[in-house]
Amino acid sequence: MLWQHLVSLFFGGAFLSNAVPHFVGGVMGESFQSPFAKPPGKGLSSSTVNVVWGIANLVIGYVLVCRTGDIDMKKTVDVVVLGLGVLVMSLHSARHFGQFHGGRVPERS
Numbered sequence: 501m502l503w504q505h506l507v508s509l510f511f512g513g514a515f516l517s518n519a520v521p522h523f524v525g526g527v528m529g530e531s532f533q534s535p536f537a538k539p540p541g542k543g544l545s546s547s548t549v550n551v552v553w554g555i556a557n558l559v560i561g562y563v564l565v566c567r568t569g570d571i572d573m574k575k576t577v578d579v580v581v582l583g584l585g586v587l588v589m590s591l592h593s594a595r596h597f598g599q600f601h602g603g604r605v606p607e608r609s
Contacts (some may be wrong), residue, residue, distance in 0.1 A: 513585025
């Protein structure tokens with residue numbers, strides 16, 4: 501197994517996870533942070549921009565998981581690495597977006 505295959509699955513999972521908040525927020529008609537806002541990642545983008553960004557993340561995730569990574573759902577290592585990508589991006593998103601949407605961010609000491 502090539503290590504590039506596992507890297508592709510990890511980042512594919514991250515892109516698939518990132519697709520969810522942007523697409524859902526956009527479909528709900530809500531403004532949401534995106535890389536295209538000013539300032540990037542902090543300002544709000546329109547719901548249309550977020551739908552497009554969510555779909556772009558979905559396509560990139562699909563390509564990384566199903567085309568480049570070519571996941572085998574019967575191989576535990578493939579599923580675990582994909583899941584780690586989803587977990588890492590999900591935790592990062594929860595912490596980042598929580599700053600703007602009422603989630604608690606622990607104080608640094």
